[in-house]
Amino acid sequence: MFDIIIIGGGIIGSLIGRELSRYRLKTLLVEKAGDLADGSTKANSAIVHAGFDAEPGSLKARFNVAGNLLYDQLCTELSVPFKRIGSLVLAFSEAELPALRALKQRGERNGVPGLELLSGEEARRREPNLSLEVVEALSAPTGGIVGPWELAVAAAENAMDNGMELMLDTEVTAIERTGQSYRVTAGGKSLETRLVINCAGLCSDRIHNLVAAPAFRIIYRRGEYFVLDRGEGNFVNQVIFQCPSERGKGVLISPTVHGNLIVGPNAEPVPDPDRRETTLAGLAEVRQAASRSAGTIAFNAVITSFAGLRATPDTHDFIIAEAKDAPGFIDVAGIESPGLTSAPAIAVHVAGLVRERLGPLEPRPDFNPSRRPMIHFAHLSRSEKAAWIRKDPRFGRMVCRCESVTEGEVVDAIHRNAGATTVDGVKRRVRPGMGRCQGGFCGPRVVEILARELGVPLTAIRKDGPDSLLLTGATKGVREAVHA
């Protein structure tokens, strides 16, 4: 019998798992996909918001501001890239100034420090590429950028280091209340647990409805993004937002923690959570909207585009509470923006809910909040590089030319707890495939390393999902006739 089963291995589930691993609890995280961070966590803006956007008094506002404060320590402990670069919200006309001022007031009510209104000239002094149309900007210095999937993986790894169990490829199909506990049917297994925490993101309403009366609905809103080459990474220095208008929230332009530039997202409702494709119209919309902030974005330096889904709750605020008709079943649902920012604070809060249910929690005496630091070969000094190669010659073999990632790092990413088992899993953890060649050079090498380290044939290696085999078989084994 488990104490806790967490359903969903995104940023929320992973951070809750880590928080709970501080205590002597038998915790299991189940994830239906083949890897962590498979849903919204792998496809979002990667922004740690300052907190001026959320409605004062809402859970979004409370957890955004509290979560933001936890990021420095969290990312240091988990060896995850995080940069508090600050953000600007741009107003392009006199008509937008009231909305900008309202944002500032809201931020102040939410407890956001350092908010300041800047003139258009001052905004352009700090950001020379901004459009001349900018009349005023709201500066929020506590905004930042992070690696979201790295954070989810790191949190799960650390949680596992501290005793949490993880089951991937394990989809929950039934939940039954059995007396004081729950029986969760997942991946063909029957799992007993005292508490269930529903962090199933896009599927959280379906999971809720397995054991309780429907209480909320998740609406899927897709956002499309462009990612630009690292050469464009300093096109802007901060996260550049647009003032919300009746047209919507606007699109952002931001550096990423890896030095790329990200542009997006739009917001389009889609009928089901599988609609993660990019579209001609959506990308065009993003491009149009972004050019308002800066007219010279180098769209010819785009290296990839992607789309992500927001799990928007029809209640308009986070749902973080025990289900009324299912004691011990805790929903952590509808975590759309500012979900990433809020996640660390949500995790602490949920640990409190667990404490309310289970009584005082005994801390784990050997809890280690830090995971073994990630080695970023490219950032090491010459002598450190030399030392690492002497220690392990696999650091002397470059696998990803674009991002300067060595075989040693790839092997490490496979063998850590919550390690990579797919090509995208390697990409998520150590970056081969994220650079300008998008896997052209490193792809075959990563496949080879995965096969070797996992002890499986190359034809068994997947890109990501269960049916994403890369190679269909060996040559010389095919029967079809040649029609010459």
Added chain:
Amino acid sequence: MKRDLICIVCPTGCHIALESDPEAPKGFRITGCTCKRGQEYAIKEVTAPTRMLTSTVRIVGARLPRLPVRTRSDIPKERLGECMALINELTERSPVAMGQVLIKDLLGTGVDLIASRSL
């Protein structure tokens, strides 16, 4: 008969026009070639077309699992499928030298299958 074709003998790719003419030498009136090889190709292409075949075969005991191979010269186009089927049956053993004959007189065409590299 009349045919337009593009010569594949060299990268220039001359546009050739052929017309059967019993009075003309070799039975065809040919225009558009810039060299003799092109003329020969054009006639061959409409009477008995041939192609070079390049492929790989399985190899064991080498650093790579496949050895690139080719026909030493061109073979009848309609026999490419048969030849591929035969090539697919081969398993060579390293070491193989570039130019080494792997199959002599491929399917009676008079053309050898040779290794394209040492492995």
Added chain:
Amino acid sequence: MNDYEIIVIGGGPAGLAAAIEAHKQGAGRILVLERDRELGGILSQCIHNGFGLHIFKEELTGPEYAERFIRELESLGIEYRLDTMVLELREDRSLDIISARHGFETLRARAVVLAMGCRERPRGSINIPGTRPAGILTAGAAQRYVNMEGYMVGKRVVILGSGDIGLIMARRMTLEGAQVLAVAEILPYSGGLTRNIVQCLDDYQIPLYLSHTVVNIEGRDRVESVTIAKVDAQRRPIPGTELRYLCDTLLLSVGLIPENELSKAAGLRLDPVTAGPVVNESMETSAEGIFACGNVVQVHDLVDWVTEEARRAGRSAARYTQGRLRSGAPALTTRAGSGVRYVVPQGIRVENLEQNVDLMLRVTEPRHDQWLVARSDGRIVHRAKKAHLTPGEMESLRIPAGKLEGLTGELTLCLEEVEK
């Protein structure tokens, strides 16, 4: 000892020819650095024929062409390192390298020759919308899997791009038992050699759709369908012209870009059109003593021209180390005029020419019966009549050195109609 006379970065056809030529010119210690596990570069996976028609007067396959140079390099005793990556090259010709065998090292050279080749443009850079399943790869990556590792990458294939790599892979995949359903090309003409249209598409009845591009990809884990559509003169898809293919693979042959990571980091001036380093008549870059040749300078169609260009670079690098190359900025710069997309070299120091200069160029669109003209100050310096010109086939204009004596400023290359 970490000091060399000449270090060549890249052991493919360009690097091999440059190193061999430098050796023949009497240069001192030469070292070739190669990141792969064997020499030969991209030729190792180009198992088709068509190589060496000019250099060897024979039609060889890629591996055969490479092996001739590899044997010559080894017989000359030229040093080379495999499985070695150059991390950084600096203007002072020192470089940092890593390898599993030797660890981290800093080497120094009196001259460096860049011969890193090029890479393929990925899906992301042309913004193909749709899902991101397994089964989308560049034609060259597929070629490596099929020809060297011996794996099939799919069973039902659509190919985007009618450049040579796309055409060659259409045939290769078919011969290995896959079904190639269509080749789509966004331009109104093919980018590959015409002979390849015949022997790779026509021979196997694979349809070629010109003025078409991919507008959607479906499939969650693996490709399930690819939709192509016709495009208008502005290359925008025309609604209603969609053709949806049920398939499991999309191969992309949508452009090659010189591998310019090292060049950029070393501060070399890059040509915005070729994306390779700007070079002069000796294949020397904007940094003294750093030379470049092959696909890293401009993407070539025929390896024979790569070899010629690389021999030029190797010879120049040797002469440079022997103090026999006149230094300084070129007095004459080339410019792409009407109908011409780019010209290499971008600068000419006439005093360093031996007999002539070969200007290599590509035209902007297919043309027939044109004069390829080099003008200085409006005056015709040299010209040649060309019957067929197309962007997919590199052209050259050989100008005798004598005709360039005393010229300064710009030498403009353009196309002019042949008067009827």
